[in-house]
Amino acid sequence: MSVAPDLIEHLPRLRRYARALVGAGAADDLVQDTLERAWARLDQWRCGEGDAHERLRAWLFTLMHHLHANQCRQRHPPMQALDEDGEGPAAQAVSGGQLESLGRRDLQVALETLPVAQREVLLLVGLEEFSYAEAAEVLDVPIGTVMSRLARARSAMRLRLSDEVAPAAAARTPAGWKVVK
Incomplete structure (x- = not known):
């Protein structure tokens, strides 16, 4: 009898990626x-070559992606408009400081x-620190597409x-002054 891999140890990273992908409200549902x-299809997971921990992590992210x-x-x-007329998420009031x-x-x-396709790649590579090859495997696309x-x-x-x-910088700049970056 083989020992089942520890899915729970991957929970924090799955939650972080799900929150970035779908927002806090739907993240827990996506992780669940x-x-x-994963539990239902655990018999389909193969350790393969290399680090079993990393292969399991990639498999879980692939399941989440699908x-x-x-x-x-x-x-x-x-879709929420990002217009400047005082509506939408860009116009939410926030207290100072x-x-x-x-x-x-x-x-x-x-x-x-x-x-969505760009956001997924950015989150996998930038937030979850997947290599290009790992991200390509998770998303089932060529490495060039990931890049x-x-x-x-x-x-x-x-x-x-x-x-x-x-x-915001232009609004704080006195008339006639240039903003130098």
């Missing part, structure tokens, strides 16, 4: 669905504006986050 599917993709196909969440909170909110809003999606995601994030800073 992932663990249920579950998330299926959920996205089944329901189309309403909470710069870290503002930075996290801006990062979350910028992440949410990325296409191009990651480049587009980073570029979009850079642009989006610099747009967040530019209007």
Whole structure:
């Protein structure tokens, strides 16, 4: 009789990725669905070559990716406009002195504006520290696709986050002064 792998030790990383992927409200459901599917299909997991711990982690992230993709196909969440007319997530009031909170909110809003394919690659490589090859295996795409999606995601994030800073800096700059970066 073989010993079942410890799925629980991967729980913190699965939760972190799920929260970044779908938000705090739906993250626990996605993690639970992932663990249920993993437990039900544990006989399909093969240790393979290399570190069994890392192979299990990649397999769990692959299951989560497929579950998330299926959920996205089944329901189309309403899109929130990111306009400057005082509505949407960019216009939420925040008490003064909470710069870290503002930075996290801006990062979350910028992440949410990325296409799902780019957001998944950015989170796997940037947050979960998967190699390009591991991310390609999890997403079932070629490594070149991972690299191009990651480049587009980073570029979009850079642009989006610099747009967040530019209007605020311009508003604080006295008339006739230039902002030097």
